[in-house]
Amino acid sequence: MPHIVGEVMTREVVEAHRETPFKSVAQLLYRNRISGLPVVDGDDKVVGVISETDLIRCQAARAAHGRARRTRIPPLRRSARRGAALARATTAQDLMTSPAITVHPEQRVADAARMMERHGVERLPVVDEEDRLIGIATRRDLLRVFLRTDDEIRQEILDEVVNRAMGLPPHVVVSVRDGMATLEGRLERRSDIPLLLRLAYRVDGVVGVVNGLTFRIDDARPSDKRSASRNDPA
Missing domain, CATH: 3.30.1340.30 (Histidine-containing Protein; Chain: A;)
Known part of the structure; x- marks a missing residue:
């Protein structure tokens, strides 16, 4: 019968904590050759996710914020204010997208695939009944079922x-x-x-x-x- 997420998920998860520095997050992604990771609190509950895109946006925001300061352009728009906040980001807490979209291990692989497509994400943290992190399901993991x-x-x-x-x-x-x-x-x-x-x-x-x-x-x-x-x- 249909495969479930718990059968295909990766159990060894690279994770960050709220206070993990920006540079350490970048190193985790680079060294483990992954494009994103979950952020957990002290109880291993998922509080957000960070992707390579978040880090790139942060770097771009820093560059734009620096140019704005030199030219004295006031940040009037909400996007500009968000950019200024990203420019000041120093930890995973500042970088992460929250709340995180998660799945449970008993959910069907096909349903997880639809969630990824609907939300435009590359990975889904897998959590237990208490929302504690127990694995990660990536597009590659789900693809194995269709091979x-x-x-x-x-x-x-x-x-x-x-x-x-x-x-x-x-x-x-x-x-x-x-x-x-x-x-x-x-x-x-x-x-x-x-x-x-x-x-x-x-x-x-x-x-x-x-x-x-x-x-x-x-x-x-x-x-x-x-x-x-x-x-x-x-």
């Missing part, structure tokens, strides 16, 4: 969906090519078809599902008008 082979995807659909979740007989045929799953065979009831298709689509790595299923009993109609069919009109 599964067609055979792995096919086997999971057969084992977890067709057999375990649906309890269907083994004559349902599943084939997968480039992540596109095709389901063929004849089911007893018409109503099982949309459920089977939905569950197959939720398997990680599946990019689409082709319906080649037929049914014997059309239980979507009134019981006195049930009919046999070889086609799924849905």
